[in-house]
Amino acid sequence: MKRTLIALFLMLITLSLAAENAISSSIVDSSAVSEDQLLLLKLENIEKQGIKDADLYYDIGVCHHRLGNIGYATLYYLRALNLDSAHTQSRHNLNVLRKLNPDAFEPKNLYLIELLKRIIAWLNYPRLAVLILIFSLLVVICINWLLHLKPGYEKGPPVLLLSLSSLFLLIFGLSLPLKMHSVKQDSRAVVVTPQASGFKYESSTEGSTPIPQASVVKILDQRSGTYQVRTPSGAIVWMNADDLRKVVP
The missing domain is CATH 1.25.40.10 (Tetratricopeptide repeat domain)
Known part of the structure; x- marks a missing residue:
């Protein structure tokens, strides 16, 4: 009987130590x-x-x-x-x-639209600059090729290459300033407070809607201390400016 009690006592001590270790391991250092x-x-x-x-x-x-x-x-x-x-x-x-x-x-768009967004995102400023430089050189080479082409030779290949190079140069050349403009005009903001609310009217707290933290919203209008925003769900609400931080400060 004594041995049984001692064994149970030791088992309880072991379980309590294991539980204590499990709790301690879940606490952030x-x-x-x-x-x-x-x-x-x-x-x-x-x-x-x-x-x-x-x-x-x-x-x-x-x-x-x-x-x-x-x-x-x-x-x-x-x-x-x-x-x-x-x-x-x-x-x-x-x-x-x-x-x-x-x-x-x-919510994510259709696959083709998401694929196009990935391609545009991959074309950052350095890559666009390199592509513009490459196609500019190709245009110069093609023009030089045409100018020094001997009479009687086929002009199709240099003309085709010049046309394609000029087209891509135009596309990438326009993409760079458009990308820079869109970045500067970015009207997105992020909800940084844990318990933010959106209101239907600017000067009223009625009909409040909870807005999750880290929500990415688009600013539509700005008044004294408040923003009118479009939430990820598409709802248009007013929010306190202290609850938001602009992506482009």
């Missing part, structure tokens, strides 16, 4: 959190110096992501993609947030 906070402060100080860099915005977004600030994480991933639309890490992390919080983003 406070030192790790403080390291992320210190790193975030350093990165934000760099940002305050007026430096605009996609990698900097991505690093700030990662710090917010690890600290659980998904609103600010979404904001800085979008800012990184605004400067470099082909920033792979930012797009990957943004897709992770989209899967975890699908109501905060606009």
Whole structure:
């Protein structure tokens, strides 16, 4: 009987220790959190110096992501993609947030439209500049080819190559300023507060609608302390300016 009681007592002690270890392992290490906070402060100080860099915005977004600030994480991933639309890490992390919080983003379009968006995103500023340079050289080469073509030789190949090169040069040449203009005119904003609400009327709090944190909205109008926005679901509501941060500050 005594042996049975001792065995039960030891079993209870073992189970209690195991439970304590399981709870402790689920607690976030406070030192790790403080390291992320210190790193975030350093990165934000760099940002305050007026430096605009996609990698900097991505690093700030990662710090917010690890600290659980998904609103600010979404904001800085979008800012990184605004400067470099082909920033792979930012797009990957943004897709992770989209899967975890699908109501905060606009629903995806048809496959062909999404494919076109990916192609446009892949064509960031450096790649567009390189393509413009390549097709400019091809146009010059084709013109030189035609000018020095001997009489009687077929003009079809150089004319065809010149036409195609000129067409692509025109497309990429127009894409660069249009892309720069669209980035500057980006009217998107991100909900950064955990409990934000949208209202049907600017000066009324009736009919409030909860807006999830990290929701990407489009600003339609701006008044004193409020924004009229279109939510990912398509609803048009008024929101407090303190609940939002613009993608293009």
